[in-house]
Amino acid sequence: xxxxxxxxxxxxxxxxxxxxxxxxxxxxxxxxxxxxxxxxxxxxxxxxxxxxxxxxxxxxxxxxxxxxxxxxxxxxxxxxxxxxxxxxxxxxxxxxxxxxxxxxxxxxxxxxxxxxxxxxxxxxxxxxxxxxxxxxxxxxxxxxxxxxxxxxxxxxxxxxxxxxxxxxxxxxxxxxxxxxxxxxxxxxxxxxxxxxxxxxxxxxxxxxxxxxxxxxxxxxxxxxxxxxxxxxxxxxxxxxxxxxxxxxxxxxxxxxxxxxxxxxxxxxxxxxxxxxxxxxxxxxxxxxxxxxxxxxxxxxxxxxxxxxxxxxxxxxxxxxxxxxxxxxxxxxxxxxxxxxxxxxxxxxxxxxxxxxxxxxx
Numbered sequence: 001x002x003x004x005x006x007x008x009x010x011x012x013x014x015x016x017x018x019x020x021x022x023x024x025x026x027x028x029x030x031x032x033x034x035x036x037x038x039x040x041x042x043x044x045x046x047x048x049x050x051x052x053x054x055x056x057x058x059x060x061x062x063x064x065x066x067x068x069x070x071x072x073x074x075x076x077x078x079x080x081x082x083x084x085x086x087x088x089x090x091x092x093x094x095x096x097x098x099x100x101x102x103x104x105x106x107x108x109x110x111x112x113x114x115x116x117x118x119x120x121x122x123x124x125x126x127x128x129x130x131x132x133x134x135x136x137x138x139x140x141x142x143x144x145x146x147x148x149x150x151x152x153x154x155x156x157x158x159x160x161x162x163x164x165x166x167x168x169x170x171x172x173x174x175x176x177x178x179x180x181x182x183x184x185x186x187x188x189x190x191x192x193x194x195x196x197x198x199x200x201x202x203x204x205x206x207x208x209x210x211x212x213x214x215x216x217x218x219x220x221x222x223x224x225x226x227x228x229x230x231x232x233x234x235x236x237x238x239x240x241x242x243x244x245x246x247x248x249x250x251x252x253x254x255x256x257x258x259x260x261x262x263x264x265x266x267x268x269x270x271x272x273x274x275x276x277x278x279x280x281x282x283x284x285x286x287x288x289x290x291x292x293x294x295x296x297x298x299x300x301x302x303x304x305x306x307x308x309x310x311x312x313x314x315x316x317x318x319x320x321x322x323x324x325x326x327x328x329x330x331x332x333x334x335x336x337x338x339x340x341x342x343x344x345x346x347x348x349x350x351x352x353x354x355x356x357x358x359x360x361x
Contacts, residue, residue, distance in 0.1 A: 019272040021340035027252035042221020049231030054356035076359030101129035114138040127168035140177040155194040175208030182215035189223040237330035266311035282328035
């Protein structure tokens with residue numbers, strides 16, 4: 001399999017100080033353009049989710065290729081992006097707490113900001129936070145169409161909350177936000193259609209229907225959404241390949257690790273553990289794919305050690321060799337590094353700062 005069209009093999013990157021994240025910029029650009037093209041063809045806005053890369057440079061690259069704005073999961077991410085000059089941001093998360101509300105009001109004064117909520121407590125606190133700004137805050141009702149995280153559970157609950165939002169000082173009900181389970185597009189369509197009808201009866205306009213998820217890109221534009229949020233698609237990962245949301249050649253990010261020990265037959269040790277690759281299995285029974293040794297199994301982690309079963313390998317990585325690992329789930333991996341390595345088509349590399357790393361509040 002072609003695991004990243006331009007990604008160089010470990011032998012070409014022996015200068016790396018491992019563990020290291022290496023990203024092929026050409027693959028990144030191709031991925032960005034693909035998502036933008038899908039959204040353009042569907043006649044909807046592209047609002048990429050920066051929680052995957054947390055990088056100002058990459059967010060601006062997405063905007064350069066046509067994104068209408070960006071999505072942030074947390075207020076701290078939005079603050080970093082706004083400070084860098086990005087001025088159209090959606091926060092797709094309930095913002096709650098006195099300290100956060102003061103920060104939210106300050107951010108709202110400076111940029112075009114949209115937030116979401118799924119209950120009246122959050123809505124009331126949002127109103128208190130922004131009322132003194134003299135500027136109405138756009139609010140989307142978050143809807144649960146089957147993922148069972150946050151979100152109202154029915155169209156009736158969505159319109160009740162929308163009515164409450166629109167009557168609160170400083171707030172403007174702007175529409176709906178949803179994140180359907182992978183492939184559950186019919187259920188999402190039915191939910192939105194009924195909510196539209198109920199909102200119409202209540203005299204409310206739904207200006208925005210914001211949906212997303214890299215696994216759902218194939219369905220973009222197939223119901224009445226106005227914008228699409230996609231995060232993982234900029235890099236892709238093992239999970240996206242396994243569900244056919246990406247091909248191996250679309251994988252832009254690999255963790256490079258060094259074999260530091262071969263203590264017994266059938267087992268090697270890497271210098272990369274849970275503090276490098278995370279312990280997120282993402283549905284797999286091992287912790288990442290050694291793409292150049294596909295019979296190997298990254299079976300267990302300590303914080304700084306990766307335990308690899310090589311008993312089924314036709315050839316075994318040698319001590320001192322650098323191996324490439326495709327993460328199961330790329331988003332938490334990026335958040336573990338202050339910088340990652342960008343490699344261009346010529347093989348030249350440079351450092352990329354992960355500007356919003358650790359911004360979890």
